Amino acid sequence: MTETIFDVHAHYDDPKFDNDRDEILSSLPQHHVSYVINAGTNIATSQTTVDYCQRYDFMYGAVGIHPEDADNLPENYLSVIEQMTQQKKIVAVGEIGLDYYWDNVPRDIQKKIFIEQLLLAEKRHMPVIIHDRDAHGDTMDILRQYRPQGIMHCFSGSVEMCREIVRLGMSVSLGGVVTFKNARHSVEVAKYIPLERLMLETDAPYLSPVPFRGKRCDSSMIRFTAEKIAEIKEMPTDDLLRITRENAMKMFGIPK
Numbered sequence: 603m604t605e606t607i608f609d610v611h612a613h614y615d616d617p618k619f620d621n622d623r624d625e626i627l628s629s630l631p632q633h634h635v636s637y638v639i640n641a642g643t644n645i646a647t648s649q650t651t652v653d654y655c656q657r658y659d660f661m662y663g664a665v666g667i668h669p670e671d672a673d674n675l676p677e678n679y680l681s682v683i684e685q686m687t688q689q690k691k692i693v694a695v696g697e698i699g700l701d702y703y704w705d706n707v708p709r710d711i712q713k714k715i716f717i718e719q720l721l722l723a724e725k726r727h728m729p730v731i732i733h734d735r736d737a738h739g740d741t742m743d744i745l746r747q748y749r750p751q752g753i754m755h756c757f758s759g760s761v762e763m764c765r766e767i768v769r770l771g772m773s774v775s776l777g778g779v780v781t782f783k784n785a786r787h788s789v790e791v792a793k794y795i796p797l798e799r800l801m802l803e804t805d806a807p808y809l810s811p812v813p814f815r816g817k818r819c820d821s822s823m824i825r826f827t828a829e830k831i832a833e834i835k836e837m838p839t840d841d842l843l844r845i846t847r848e849n850a851m852k853m854f855g856i857p858k
Contacts, residue, residue: 606636611803633822643668664696696731778811
């Protein structure tokens with residue numbers, strides 16, 4: 603492997619990295635990881651993301667409110683997020699979307715906060731990073747209406763849904779799930795997705811690829827995901843890494 607890697611979605615603010623965060627992050631360049639987007643999920647982790655972007659040359663950020671954090675927000679939350687989007691190396695609004703798996707935040711509130719942040723991204727001319735868990739129908743309805751630019755992160759939908767995402771002009775990022783034995787949907791999507799609409803992610807510290815499944819994930823493990831997708835697409839891993847890196851740099855406006 604000679605190509606460098608762009609991990610479009612990670613959470614290095616997660617407590618699972620508290621004991622060795624700097625050690626892990628400082629080691630990533632020697633694992634061919636040249637770009638990472640850390641995704642905020644609330645005001646605190648979004649601010650932490652801004653701080654990491656200043657500290658690590660390869661780190662870029664997305665700031666936003668995750669659907670699980672969408673309840674009991676301060677009235678000025680949107681202006682706080684907007685201010686963060688003006689910081690250097692903040693390249694997207696995210697992680698935003700809908701999550702009906704836990705259903706601990708009322709769905710109408712999730713939709714309201716999601717739409718407000720889509721409109722913020724449009725105002726700021728920024729792409730979005732979208733979370734969709736067990737909420738495919740409502741997510742797609744909102745995307746059809748607002749038509750943002752951006753990524754469906756850790757995509758878990760069907761090939762049919764992926765086709766519509768592509769028709770809407772959006773991209774898909776795939777992570778370690780594609781390496782799991784029972785990952786039929788992810789494998790089908792990896793086979794179908796046009797190369798120019800594909801990106802790679804870890805969602806670190808979650809969803810480690812085989813052979814690390816069940817352990818803490820970090821961006822150095824993304825190569826196992828890349829190797830699996832390259833195998834599915836019957837192409838060299840280096841070509842896949844180069845194309846997905848270039849896709850991400852274009853999407854997020856990062857100069858070569």
